[in-house]
Amino acid sequence: xxxxxxxxxxxxxxxxxxxxxxxxxxxxxxxxxxxxxxxxxxxxxxxxxxxxxxxxxxxxxxxxxxxxxxxxxxxxxxxxxxxxxxxxxxxxxxxxxxxxxxxxxxxxxxxxxxxxxxxxxxxxxxxxxxxxxxxxxxxxxxxxxxxxxxxxxxxxxxxxxxxxxxxxxxxxxxxxxxxxxxxxxxxxxxxxxxxxxxxxxxxxxxxxxxxxxxxxxxxxxxxxxxxxxxxxxxxxxxxxxxxxxxxxxxxxxxxxxx
Ligand SMILES: [Fe+2]
Ligand SMILES: [Fe+2]
Numbered sequence: 001x002x003x004x005x006x007x008x009x010x011x012x013x014x015x016x017x018x019x020x021x022x023x024x025x026x027x028x029x030x031x032x033x034x035x036x037x038x039x040x041x042x043x044x045x046x047x048x049x050x051x052x053x054x055x056x057x058x059x060x061x062x063x064x065x066x067x068x069x070x071x072x073x074x075x076x077x078x079x080x081x082x083x084x085x086x087x088x089x090x091x092x093x094x095x096x097x098x099x100x101x102x103x104x105x106x107x108x109x110x111x112x113x114x115x116x117x118x119x120x121x122x123x124x125x126x127x128x129x130x131x132x133x134x135x136x137x138x139x140x141x142x143x144x145x146x147x148x149x150x151x152x153x154x155x156x157x158x159x160x161x162x163x164x165x166x167x168x169x170x171x172x173x174x175x176x177x178x179x180x181x182x183x184x185x186x187x188x189x190x191x192x193x194x195x196x197x198x199x200x201x202x203x204x205x206x207x208x209x210x211x212x213x214x215x216x217x218x219x220x221x222x223x224x225x226x227x228x229x230x231x232x233x234x235x236x237x238x239x240x241x242x243x244x245x246x247x248x249x250x251x252x253x254x255x256x257x258x
Contacts, residue, residue, distance in 0.1 A: 001108060001144055001243060004254070005172045006034035006236040007179070008064075010200025010207035011042050011227030015049065017199055017234040017258045019056055026057035029238075030103040031110045034058045035148055035174045036083075037066040038200070042207055042227045044070030050083055059101040060084065062114040064150030064175050065122055067095075086116035086150060088130040098134055100141050110146060111138035113168070115160075117151025117175075127151075128163050135167060143169075143246030146239070150175045154194050161192040169241040169248050172196055177206035179235050179253060189247030196253065197235035204228030232258040 004025075009018055018034065026032065034053060040046045044066055053061055060082045067073065067085040077083055077095040087097020100111050113134055115127040131147065138145055145168040149160045157173045164171045166188025173180070179197030186192050198207055205213040208225045216223045234256040240249040 001030045001103070001241040002028065003031045003033065003110065003146060003170065003239040003241065004029040004236060005146065005148070005170070005196060005239065006032070006199055006234065007196035008035045008037055008174050008177055008198040008200070009039040010177070010198050011038065013227065013229060013232045014198065014200035015039055015052070017232050017256070018053065020258060021234050021256055022057045027104070030105065030108065031059045031101065032057050033060045033062060033110070033112055033146060033148070035063065035150070036061040037063040037150075038198070038207060040070050042225065044068065044073055045083070046070055046072050047076050050076065050080060054082060057104075059104075059110065060099050060112040062112065062148040062150070062174070064114075064116055084112065084114045086114050086124060087134055088115050088125040088127050090125070098138060100138065108144060109142040110144045111142050113138065113145065113147045115147065115149050117149065117153060117156045119151065119153035119156045121152055127160065131164060144241055145246065146170045146172065149173050152176060154180070157194045161186060161190065165190040166247070169246050170239045170251065172237055179255065183237060183251045183253050185248045185251060189245070191239045191248035191251035193237055193251060193253065196237050197233075197255070199234045199236065201228040201230055201232050203230030234258065
């Protein structure tokens with residue numbers, strides 16, 4: 001099973017890169033999963049954008065701490081099962097943290113789990129216990145499982161990789177918007193990368209216009225943030241899972257310049 005995971009899509013430049021890449025490459029993958037938490041002008045998601053991503057070949061959309069930034073999401077998160085938010089919210093929170101989606105051929109299913117970290121993040125419940133609680137129900141449905149761990153601290157992300165090793169096919173890190181050089185298959189067969197990086201403009205401060213961020217650091221006053229434009233890259237990872245076991249055969253980081 002070949003999975004493409006696409007890192008945090010930032011605004012219009014990020015969405016354009018995804019559309020362009022998938023126009024020619026969507027048929028190469030059994031599953032395409034994308035983190036969309038910054039797809040609408042850097043802040044959350046709209047129905048139109050979700051519809052467009054799903055229409056371009058994306059099988060499931062994960063999110064993170066920016067999931068609620070665009071209030072429109074409350075109108076469609078319940079009715080769009082392919083769109084998930086971190087699972088480690090209190091149980092009464094709208095939406096789901098897990099989805100099971102069909103492959104492009106319809107012959108297999110991928111379980112996608114989204115969790116958020118606790119270090120340097122808003123308060124979420126313990127993601128390590130959350131994974132333990134979620135896994136049995138997902139494993140009952142499919143051997144192919146991917147976890148998007150949306151977290152800031154490298155230590156917490158690496159610990160999650162070891163916690164999940166041999167229990168899921170892949171743990172991919174998102175949120176920092178900066179790709180790390182540590183993609184590997186862990187000893188028990190889980191593909192792991194601390195962060196795949198964002199899909200968006202790299203002449204920026206993690207997607208935002210440099211001048212506006214510098215103004216905030218220099219004046220220490222609030223400024224409005226606008227998505228930057230230059231040096232757009234699609235960043236993600238290609239993961240191959242063994243058809244029988246669902247464990248990882250390989251993980252290769254992907255960076256495409258636009
Ligand atoms: Fe993000
Ligand atoms: Fe984030």
